[in-house]
Amino acid sequence: MVFRVIEGGLAIAAPADTACEQPSREDVEHEAERRLRAINYQMWERREAVVGISMPREIKYLAMQVIFAAQAIASLRRIPQDFQADFYWPALDELLAVRTGP
Known part of the structure; x- marks a missing residue:
């Protein structure tokens, strides 16, 4: 009986740089914008104006x-x-359940 080693995805290793990239301020700003879009903040702001x-x-x-x-x-x-974890940001769940539009 002959055994053969199956390497699968181990043969091609991912570059170490992509796995450990340091998040930037722009990444944080994008996450904040995403969360503001989730509550329709721009629509409320325009409506008020x-x-x-x-x-x-x-x-x-x-x-x-x-x-x-x-x-x-x-x-x-x-x-x-x-x-990006919810641990760092205010909770949106309760608010989204109450108000999703005017």
Whole structure:
């Protein structure tokens, strides 16, 4: 009986640079923008400017928290690899269940 070693994906190793790239401030800003889009912040902001109806307090405070978190994370000397984890950002789940549009 002859055994043969099956290498699978081990024959081609991934470059070490791509696995350990340090996140940048731009990455943090993109994550903050993604979270603001999730709550439709621009729509609420435009509605307030055009119609004059103030945006819901929850949306305004959540946006302030997201912006603050982004600034705090971006100001770190070493941005964590998992900066996109919900641990670093304010919770959106309860708000999205309550308000998704005007």
